[in-house]
Amino acid sequence: xxxxxxxxxxxxxxxxxxxxxxxxxxxxxxxxxxxxxxxxxxxxxxxxxxxxxxxxxxxxxxxxxxxxxxxxxxxxxxxxxxxxxxxxxxxxxxxxxxxxxxxxxxxxxxxxxxxxxxxxxxxxxxxxxxxxxxxxxxxxxxxxxxxxxxxxxxxxxxxxxxxxxxxxxxxxxxxxxxxxxx
Amino acid sequence: xxxxxxxxxxxxxxxxxxxxxxxxxxxxxxxxxxxxxxxxxxxxxxxxxxxxxxxxxxxxxxxxxxxxxxx
Numbered sequence: 001x002x003x004x005x006x007x008x009x010x011x012x013x014x015x016x017x018x019x020x021x022x023x024x025x026x027x028x029x030x031x032x033x034x035x036x037x038x039x040x041x042x043x044x045x046x047x048x049x050x051x052x053x054x055x056x057x058x059x060x061x062x063x064x065x066x067x068x069x070x071x072x073x074x075x076x077x078x079x080x081x082x083x084x085x086x087x088x089x090x091x092x093x094x095x096x097x098x099x100x101x102x103x104x105x106x107x108x109x110x111x112x113x114x115x116x117x118x119x120x121x122x123x124x125x126x127x128x129x130x131x132x133x134x135x136x137x138x139x140x141x142x143x144x145x146x147x148x149x150x151x152x153x154x155x156x157x158x159x160x161x162x163x164x165x166x167x168x169x170x171x172x173x174x175x176x177x178x179x180x181x182x
Numbered sequence: 183x184x185x186x187x188x189x190x191x192x193x194x195x196x197x198x199x200x201x202x203x204x205x206x207x208x209x210x211x212x213x214x215x216x217x218x219x220x221x222x223x224x225x226x227x228x229x230x231x232x233x234x235x236x237x238x239x240x241x242x243x244x245x246x247x248x249x250x251x252x253x
Contacts, residue, residue, distance in 0.1 A: 063186050064203035065193070068225040070232065073205040100190075115227070155229075161199035163190035 016049050027159055037071040045181035054079050057174035066157050075154035077177050082146050085182035090140040096171030097134040099125040100162040107164040111140045113152045152177050185209045189253045192249035196241045
């Protein structure tokens with residue numbers, strides 16, 4: 001015959017594994033708040049955590065003969081950092097980059113925020129006679145020290161007044177921004 | 183040759199080295215697309231200053247279309 005001993009007085013100190021005699025029902029038998037440091041509620045972000053991600057993508061074709069930077073249509077995202085200590089990581093992927101069939105044409109791309117150039121690729125396709133449907137990925141890591149809304153956009157230009165295109169042939173380009181806890 | 187290529191060749195026939203930006207959802211270019219062109223009028227800190235009001239009297243949609251049809 002099995003004998004069950006029930007201790008009715010309160011335990012004090014550290015409970016040993018032997019005293020547990022099995023497992024604890026976490027759903028019904030635990031009260032109190034698990035400390036944030038142990039993954040409980042009220043946990044605050046630590047350096048390097050991703051706090052938010054915002055992405056925009058477009059299939060719209062943008063063609064320009066501009067030799068100064070113009071916005072790539074619909075390749076714009078807005079993000080409002082939650083803290084001035086946050087970092088902003090930007091990834092821009094541009095596809096279907098096509099220059100006029102001339103060795104002197106070359107597409108330049110950049111990530112732009114206010115007056116700040118965050119990442120740039122110069123003269124893609126320059127020196128080739130048939131720069132057709134190239135791709136480029138640009139990244140940027142920013143410390144904006146701001147909690148105001150920030151606008152990140154993709155821009156492009158040609159090195160000469162001839163046509164260059166992004167999103168040629170129904171490609172999709174995108175820009176993604178992440179707020180990283182600083 | 184794509185319609186975009188034809189479009190820019192037509193533009194440059196009418197006015198060499200004109201700087202303009204066209205956004206389209208497909209290869210077909212219409213007068214509506216033409217009316218939304220961003221025309222460069224200058225530059226500030228490496229960024230184009232643009233307007234959708236066509237500043238080039240020698241470039242009109244009928245003339246552009248006529249040149250495209252020849253290509």
